[in-house]
Amino acid sequence: MVQILKDLNIEYIAANPASSFEALQESIVNYGSPPNTMPELITALHEESAVDMAHGYAKAQGHPMAVMLHGTVGLQHASMAIYQCYHDKTPVVIIVGRDDKFFRQEQTANDIAGITRAFTKWDSQPKTLQEALKDIQTAFNEAITPPMGPTVIVLDTDLQKEEAGQLKIPKYKKPDILAISKRNATKIAKNLMEAKNPRIHVGRLRTHEGINKAIELAEITGSSVRTSATSGPLSFPERHPLCGEGYNKDYDYVLGLESDGKNTSIQGPTLLSRADKRDLSNIGFGFIRKPVIPPRRDLSGENDLTADAEASIPIIIEEYKRIQKADNISDTAEKIRLDTSANIRKHEKDLKQTLNKKRKGWNSSPVSLGRLYAELWPL
Numbered sequence: 460m461v462q463i464l465k466d467l468n469i470e471y472i473a474a475n476p477a478s479s480f481e482a483l484q485e486s487i488v489n490y491g492s493p494p495n496t497m498p499e500l501i502t503a504l505h506e507e508s509a510v511d512m513a514h515g516y517a518k519a520q521g522h523p524m525a526v527m528l529h530g531t532v533g534l535q536h537a538s539m540a541i542y543q544c545y546h547d548k549t550p551v552v553i554i555v556g557r558d559d560k561f562f563r564q565e566q567t568a569n570d571i572a573g574i575t576r577a578f579t580k581w582d583s584q585p586k587t588l589q590e591a592l593k594d595i596q597t598a599f600n601e602a603i604t605p606p607m608g609p610t611v612i613v614l615d616t617d618l619q620k621e622e623a624g625q626l627k628i629p630k631y632k633k634p635d636i637l638a639i640s641k642r643n644a645t646k647i648a649k650n651l652m653e654a655k656n657p658r659i660h661v662g663r664l665r666t667h668e669g670i671n672k673a674i675e676l677a678e679i680t681g682s683s684v685r686t687s688a689t690s691g692p693l694s695f696p697e698r699h700p701l702c703g704e705g706y707n708k709d710y711d712y713v714l715g716l717e718s719d720g721k722n723t724s725i726q727g728p729t730l731l732s733r734a735d736k737r738d739l740s741n742i743g744f745g746f747i748r749k750p751v752i753p754p755r756r757d758l759s760g761e762n763d764l765t766a767d768a769e770a771s772i773p774i775i776i777e778e779y780k781r782i783q784k785a786d787n788i789s790d791t792a793e794k795i796r797l798d799t800s801a802n803i804r805k806h807e808k809d810l811k812q813t814l815n816k817k818r819k820g821w822n823s824s825p826v827s828l829g830r831l832y833a834e835l836w837p838l
Contacts, residue, residue, distance in 0.1 A: 460619070461490040462628060463595045464498050469525050469552065471516065472498040473509035477529030479556025482619035484527065498525060506533045510540035513551040518692040521666035523550040523602050530557060530566040534574050544609045545578040546746055548730065550602035551609040552595070557584070558616045572611045577738040580608035588621045593629045600634040605727035605767045607665070638770035639725060641778070647714060647723055648778035652787055654712035656794070657682040658705070661695040662717030662768075669769035670695065673716060676772055677701050679779060681791035683710075683798045687718060701795065703802030716768035725768040
């Protein structure tokens with residue numbers, strides 16, 4: 460099991476130590492020679508903080524970490540944090556220990572995962588060690604496939620302690636993530652190329668590689684960019700020179716990547732697409748039921764293509780390069796120059812205005828928050 464986690468590049472696993480996963484915890488610490496260092500075990504003081512830790516890590520890294528929880532009580536303690544992960548579409552792999560023979564019966568159940576099934580993306584309770592190894596891989600894949608979210612594997616203590624013998628680790632296969640068709644990519648690439656003043660709205664992407672691809676798309680098309688980096692992670696960098704309104708606000712083609720777009724918007728499948736498979740008792744949580752009031756920005760619109768934007772960007776880039784003309788390259792370079800200059804001027808103007816506002820109360824007692832932030836930031 461530890462080798463599977465290592466192969467999936469699970470860097471950390473957080474837990475409030477408990478007896479129902481003591482075997483797996485011991486393996487995480489002692490596996491291999493020299494003893495294992497990845498995943499690194501992080502001790503948490505509460506199950507909710509363990510999941511919160513994994514939540515923040517995944518949003519920053521674009522990659523899940525794992526959490527171990529103790530039976531029914533551990534899962535219930537963590538349920539609020541799991542609910543937040545699901546609402547935030549954040550991937551976390553949750554391993555729940557199940558001791559059904561030698562421990563207090565109120566801390567076990569036939570279907571422990573049922574406690575959080577309505578707000579987790581996938582769960583399993585494998586019966587054999589071979590199934591457990593495969594299910595850990597599946598849990599990882601389900602967590603990182605849009606719509607992303609927390610997944611749960613319930614592991615009996617007997618499986619955790621079972622000798623692997625000659626058992627082989629199942630071959631891992633990366634998930635197939637839905638991208639737009641080549642036909643749609645060609646259409647988008649053509650629209651971006653023919654536009655005199657294209658613009659891209661970038662929402663939250665899945666990984667850092669997606670950010671790099673969004674930068675490449677903006678640079679080869681000469682598009683000004685609106686980012687959601689001020690409100691969430693893994694979006695277009697604010698400090699990039701194309702991030703801003705540009706020299707002309709009269710945009711003739713707007714592409715949305717996990718965001719709204721006046722002309723075309725590529726957004727991954729929503730949590731609504733999973734509700735009928737997970738909310739089996741029809742609890743009907745407000746953020747995943749129809750109708751959603753007020754409407755969420757990530758719900759599909761009439762001009763949307765339902766596909767993962769990050770997986771679609773490379774196809775658009777490939778098609779754009781294929782149809783790009785020599786004179787278009789020079790026009791793009793000139794637009795980038797104009798947008799960059801305008802964005803820098805606006806940034807400098809906004810910065811001066813902000814500094815002037817923050818100087819109010821600079822030398823007061825106590826000092827202003829602006830001064831406190833400025834002096835603590837270098838530390």
